[in-house]
Amino acid sequence: MFIATLIAADRLSAGDISEASDRLASAGAGVAGWEWVEADKAADIRFSGVLDDARQALSILDGKFDAIVQPEEGRCKSLFVADMDSTMITVECLDELADYAGFKPQVSAITERAMRGELDFIEALDERVALLADMDAEIVTRCHEERVAISAGAATLVRTMRAAGTHCVLVSGGFTLFADRVAAEIGFDRAIANTLEIAAGRLTGRVTRPIVDGAMKERILADTTEKRGLQFSETLAIGDGANDRAMVARAGLGIAYRAKPTLREAADARIDHGDLTALLYAQGYARADWVDT
Structure with a gap:
């Protein structure tokens, strides 16, 4: 049925x-x-x-x-793996950082093409991060405070699922300096993201290897599923761009959230109208069951 x-x-x-x-x-x-x-x-x-x-x-x-x-x-899932930028939060953090350096139009154009799958993710990431070289590392804290907003329903979704025993992982092609803060604010069990290299308090314009790209996201989903003794049918993954395609396609239920065409084609379902609490309804959680912020 x-x-x-x-x-x-x-x-x-x-x-x-x-x-x-x-x-x-x-x-x-x-x-x-x-x-x-x-x-x-x-x-x-x-x-x-x-x-x-x-x-x-x-x-x-x-x-x-x-x-x-x-x-x-099995509609109630035991593992939830989520993308961060433009999914759990409303912005692309790298684009916002570039705005402080005066390069947002150039960086946003590259981001858009990468998320559509038109560019190699790692090459596009390196090209964009290079433009941030010599910025004061403290700008990340300012950017987070001034620009990062949690997506509607994100905290309720994660906290309700965790209360029901679901393991929740935030996995991002963005940066730990944002992801760690976002994960703590929303309530994820764990955050995995890229590390911006810093020297003498300034960004070097490089990203520490290995890079969290689409293949890494899929591997994190698979490894976490295995380590927790689960089947893929017990997993839920969500994202918005080409970098999430493999992860979303591999999950038991893969969701495209206000997504680019390449991900919409690979996903089992799309959220285009409601907020992230749609995933609670999809698992059978009525409003009275939610854990609100």
């Missing part, structure tokens, strides 16, 4: 649920009925059939609500 969880950014109507049920039936699914996860906000439709066909059928309704389709068994 499968579940299609419909999540509205504003209000989910009985008509929306009926339309989705009809789409599933037209795709050959045997619809067994539906129930609210949260009244007027999120609902589960249970059905039998072919998972990929159901996902395709509901993708036609994109624009009305987010739809996360998955097996009913």
Whole structure:
């Protein structure tokens, strides 16, 4: 049996649920009925059939609500691995650092192309970080305080999952100087990111090896899954760009969050309308179950 969880950014109507049920039936699914996860906000439709066909059928309704389709068994995940920039936080930290140095337009253009998968991630990272050479390292603290904002629903998502026993890992192609702070603020168990090289209190314009790139993110997901004695079906991963593609594709449930096309194609589901608490509804957590900040 499968579940299609419909999540509205504003209000989910009985008509929306009926339309989705009809789409599933037209795709050959045997619809067994539906129930609210949260009244007027999120609902589960249970059905039998072919998972990929159901996902395709509901993708036609994109624009009305987010739809996360998955097996009913194991919907509550035991491992959550999340990207940081433009996912758990609202900005790209490297772009914001470059703004202080006067290079934001150049760096943002490279970031956009890298996140679309048009550039090699490591080469693009080195090229951008080189522009920060000789900046006072304290600018990182200032940048974090002035520019970094936690994405809506991120803290509630992580704290609720951890309270239920889920191990939560923040994995970023960004930098430890941001990721460690963000992980502590949101409530992750662990943060893994790149290290900006610093000498005499100033950025050298280099990143310490090895680099956390897309392959490393996938390896972290796989290694953590194995070490915790889990199956991939018990894992959830989320990101927004090409650097997250392998990780999201490998996870039991891979989510593209307001993502670039290359990741949207690889993900099991997308969040385009609601905030990150959509992932709580997708796991069957009603509002009364959430751990708020």
